[in-house]
Amino acid sequence: MSITSTAAGPTTREAIAASARTMFAERGFTATSVRAIAAAAGADPALVIRHFGSKEQLFLEVLGPTRAPGPELEGPLAELGRTLVAYVLDPARDAERRAYATMVQASDNEAVRATLRTAARTSFIDRLTARLPGADAAVRAELIGAQIGGLMQAWPTIEPLLGAVGRARAVDLYGASVQALVDGSH
Amino acid sequence: MSITSTAAGPTTREAIAASARTMFAERGFTATSVRAIAAAAGADPALVIRHFGSKEQLFLEVLGPTRAPGPELEGPLAELGRTLVAYVLDPARDAERRAYATMVQASDNEAVRATLRTAARTSFIDRLTARLPGADAAVRAELIGAQIGGLMQAWPTIEPLLGAVGRARAVDLYGASVQALVDGSH
DNA sequence: GTCTATACGCTGATAGAC
DNA sequence: GTCTATCAGCGTATAGAC
Incomplete structure (x- = not known):
């Protein structure tokens, strides 16, 4: 057998x-x-x-994190916020989001915490830092990382509340919010 | 004895x-x-x-959550984003932020998850929903909750990176980002 | 009302025989 | 490769001494 x-x-x-x-x-x-x-x-x-x-x-x-390519950061800067959020909320990435939430909830464990941190840096924050214009790019990239992490973790709670609003509206709203950090204006 | x-x-x-x-x-x-x-x-x-x-x-x-009054939401709408972020990043609330992060990392446990969710709703999201103008107030309040949760969780990582940037700049940047969801413009 | 002693069933993990 | 036996540690419960 x-x-x-x-x-x-x-x-x-x-x-x-x-x-x-x-x-x-x-x-x-x-x-x-x-x-x-x-x-x-x-x-x-x-x-x-x-x-x-x-x-x-x-x-x-x-x-743990797959060898997926990560979000596309090469498009126009003016749409980067929206692009990022659309990537994160893509229905096709549902399993990934759930896995992330499960890992965060188990990040009591040091190895889990280290894995999350490394994955965020290499697939996202470091590339984003290089892409951002203006001052304080590293800090702004970390703050965007905080926004994206918060969204991924809260999404299972938020999605059922959407009702008639729709995912596209959520992408618009949160995307504009992320964009404010991409631009980094005073 | x-x-x-x-x-x-x-x-x-x-x-x-x-x-x-x-x-x-x-x-x-x-x-x-x-x-x-x-x-x-x-x-x-x-x-x-x-x-x-x-x-x-x-x-x-x-x-677990204290009986603290929660953030001040009664100020001018145009500064609500900044007010919220300043509240969350207040140095005096360092212990609260650490407790929150510790709870999130243990939210593998159902009772911990329920406590976090209830605290967020009663001390923050419900009041914020009532305060927000325009359409989709409930969804926008949840999205702001995701932003704030992400910030509280990531702050222990971000703070050491600030260097010369300073906390005030982080409040400005993230506050403007939250404000985009307060306004909810298209 | 505290507190000590003891024990139960479960866990993740290991050593060694087939 | 697989299974058996076993380990120390865990959270928890209870009986009974002070």
């Missing part, structure tokens, strides 16, 4: 990763036990640790 | 609360064990539970 990595079926490792991804996303890091992940995957608890090193590393591997 | 609640010295309950406040703030919820809190307070672990019900309730009691 065992399947090698070259065959078509899922390996035990992949079954564990799939269970872990679902359960971490649904119940959070703390409430999801290694034993529960193993049971859902039809595997032994010890195998979870053997394959992934620790519960923490498994969490980061299945929910 | 025991001291009643009417005497001047700290009771065991107060010693436990003091230790818990320090250790939760320094090491977070998960990494702080009930046994470690008890040891630091010179008390028995069982007493921690007896006095506070659970580790979770102790955490909320020592780090």
